[in-house]
Amino acid sequence: MREAKRYVLAAGGTGGHMVPAAALAAELTKRGHRVALVSDERGVRFPGLFEDIQTHVLPVGRFSGKNPLNWVKAASQMWRGRRMAGELYKSFDPDAVIGFGGYPALPALLAAFKQGVPTVIHEQNAVLGRVNRMVAGKVDAIATAYAGVERLDSKYRRKTHLVGNPVRAEVLVLRHRPYPMLDENGIFRVLVTGGSQGASILSQVVPDGLAMLPIHFRRRMQVTHQARIEDIDRVRAKYAEHKIPAEIATYLPDMPEKLAWAHIVIARAGASTIAELTAAGRPAILVPLPSAMDDHQSANAKEITEAGGARTIVQKNFTPSELAKQMQRLGLDTRGLENAALRARGCGRPDAVRDLADLIATVERGHADAPERGEHAR
Structure with missing residues (x-):
């Protein structure tokens, strides 16, 4: 019987961090281990993800802006969070702490360093995030979702492992379901989503863009659109x-x-969106968030776009006419659409959560060996 272990997952409160953390929590629990979550107020209340998991809220200091007083306040909150995490570790006694990025992960990792608890970080994006950059030199292993990750120093290559980005089991099962049947006269179904935070630009452009499509195409269209509450009536x-x-x-x-x-x-083109598209095999039109740190959403979209599973439109060019043009190129050709679905699926890494859990199992105090499965990031 496998020995039960204890793990702390530390993640920022957005969907991009919380969804893979939840997938890992489910996998570790299935293996008979105990899991605790450390996050901020948003993260512990994320709907439907951590209902049966022990959760803890730590003070979060965000180092941003030019006002020195804000930095002093952030540092104070961060060190208070580290002390609280240290107290948690005395009672929970984790075998490892796994960080998924975001400022709420930082105090948990700092406390782990201080107490000698093994650490792993997972980077969901194609650009190493700020917190993961801060701790990359000290952690025992770095797991990535992409073969090439920008801003990841080559000196960390030996402890970097390509595993992919874990997705929920409910999404992973879609990989074994066929692409929905589509014929020239059947209903054409469009899903519009801006991720956990919504996206007003999609609400501004998509309805008018779809309206510019040929009438015979428009008449067979059915749309599900996730919109921000302030946009929904319009x-x-x-x-x-x-x-x-x-x-x-x-x-x-x-x-x-x-x-x-x-x-x-x-x-x-958030990390979880790309992971779910490639897990399920769904073609997409992607509009990367231009204000994302280090333009990481553009980097996220590169692999699936180059493979032919998606088309990317930069936000400044995302107009109704451009959307209509790309929809016609991708959507009017049934065989082309099915081929794009296959190409999107080909970018998926369905064993991500298994390989991440296996990597964590190899981490001992002060040492990490390469997992049997997965690949070294290139």
């Missing part, structure tokens, strides 16, 4: 004006089923 009115059947919601609790339902997805 978006609903736009679709009604264009006579396009649309379901509008601020949150989609059944996102895996919506993904299974969709023939094409129009979305941001």
Whole structure:
């Protein structure tokens, strides 16, 4: 019987950090281990992800802006968070701490360094995030979602392992379901999502862009659109004006089923979005968030776009006419759309959560060996 161990997962409170952390928590629990989550107020309340997991909120200091007083306050909160994490470790006694990025992960990792607890970080994006850059030199192992990760120093190559980005089991099962049947006269289903934070630019552009498509194509279209609460009435009115059947919601609790339902997805290029598209095999039109740190969403979109599974439109060029043009190129050719779905699927790494859990199992105090499965990042 496998020895039960204890693990602390530390993650920032956005979907990009919390979803892979939740997938890992489920895998470790299935293996018979105990798991605790450290995050901020947003993270511990994330709907449907950590309902049966012990959770802890730590003070979070965000080092941003030019005001020195803000930095002093952030440092004070961070050190207070480190002390609280240290107290948690005395009672929970973790075998390892796994950080998923975001400032809430930093005090948990700092406390682990101080107490000699083994550490692993997971980078979901194609650019190493700020917190992961700060701790990369001290952790025992670095797990990545992409073969090439920008801003990851080559001197850490020996402890860097390509595992992919874990997705929820409900999304992973879509990999074994066929792409939805589509014929020239059947309903064409479009999913529009801006990720956990929503995206106003999609609400501004997509309804008018879809309205510019040929009438025979528009008449067979059905849309599910996730919109911010402040945009929802305007978006609903736009679709009604264009006579396009649309379901509008601020949150989609059944996102895996919506993904299974969709023939094409129009979305941001967040890490979890890309991971789910490639796990399920769904073609997409991606609009990377231009304000994302280090433009990491553009980097995230590169692999699937180059493979032919998606088309990327930079936000400054994301107009109704450009969207209509790309939709016609991708959506009017049934065989082309199915081929794009296969190419998107080919970018997926369905064993990500297994390989990440296996990597963690190799980490002992002060030492990490390469896992049997997975690849070294190149």
